[in-house]
Amino acid sequence: MNYSKMVYPxxxxxxxSVIPLTEGKENGKLNSGTGCGCHSQSGSNVAxxxxxxxPAKYTPGQSYQLTISVTGGVSGSGGGFSLDIDKGxxxxxxxxxxxxxxxxxxTHSITGSSSRTWGLDWTAPNSGSGTVTFQLxxxxxxGDGSDSGDRWGTLTLQVPEDIPANQPPSASNAxxxxxxxxxxxxxxxxxxxxxxxxxxxxGTVITWYKDSIAQPQGTIPGxxxxxxxxxxxxxxxxxITPSDGQDSGQxxxxxxxxxxxxxxxxxxxxx
Numbered sequence: 001m002n003y004s005k006m007v008y009p010x011x012x013x014x015x016x017s018v019i020p021l022t023e024g025k026e027n028g029k030l031n032s033g034t035g036c037g038c039h040s041q042s043g044s045n046v047a048x049x050x051x052x053x054x055p056a057k058y059t060p061g062q063s064y065q066l067t068i069s070v071t072g073g074v075s076g077s078g079g080g081f082s083l084d085i086d087k088g089x090x091x092x093x094x095x096x097x098x099x100x101x102x103x104x105x106x107t108h109s110i111t112g113s114s115s116r117t118w119g120l121d122w123t124a125p126n127s128g129s130g131t132v133t134f135q136l137x138x139x140x141x142x143g144d145g146s147d148s149g150d151r152w153g154t155l156t157l158q159v160p161e162d163i164p165a166n167q168p169p170s171a172s173n174a175x176x177x178x179x180x181x182x183x184x185x186x187x188x189x190x191x192x193x194x195x196x197x198x199x200x201x202x203g204t205v206i207t208w209y210k211d212s213i214a215q216p217q218g219t220i221p222g223x224x225x226x227x228x229x230x231x232x233x234x235x236x237x238x239x240i241t242p243s244d245g246q247d248s249g250q251x252x253x254x255x256x257x258x259x260x261x262x263x264x265x266x267x268x269x270x271x
Contacts, residue, residue: 059162064121073151074140081136081137086133093119095109131159182261201243204243210236234259239251
């Protein structure tokens, strides 16, 4: 009898029998942040996942170090997780984590399957992206290589974007010209506008005053008072309330111009 031919199949069977049947699961599962259908949930001692390191509000483009952990569940040290995000991207902090090419899903590696705490980097999205949603499923494993007897739980976390509050604009150097205006002259208002956020001017209110009486809005549009609206000895000035379309700044007042008499003219005499 050829014993060598019988030995090799037996060795092959033995080798197959010791290979972990859950190697694919030990290597994690991507895109499963809402939960895992592979492992049973029998028993009352549930697992509780947690995600720390996320800010109350994120700064666009900034990187944050996140820590994933799971407590409760079954005894032991084995575990796993799957984390999905809808904005930003994740990166590595160690060898215990696998991340997909898009950077929007992460899971534990084979090395990480013997842990219940994992770390990774998250880079926040660009400005204007809005609220980011984190979906995490984490499991405690009993390590027996089967799908039963494990415990897992889920966590959903939303982090809003940190949008700085709008700062109001300001106006300065309000000047009404000409300062020696006569009845035949039109009055022209000029001023400087500034906004700390760089917002353009929008909705600025100019109120014209004649002899200390505010003129109804709309009767003098813009920054020019026509000479047809002025008369000798009247006193004119303007108030400017700057606006960026969201907030209004402090009101400033221009100089006061007294309308002077226009000297008469004569034509060249003819004999």
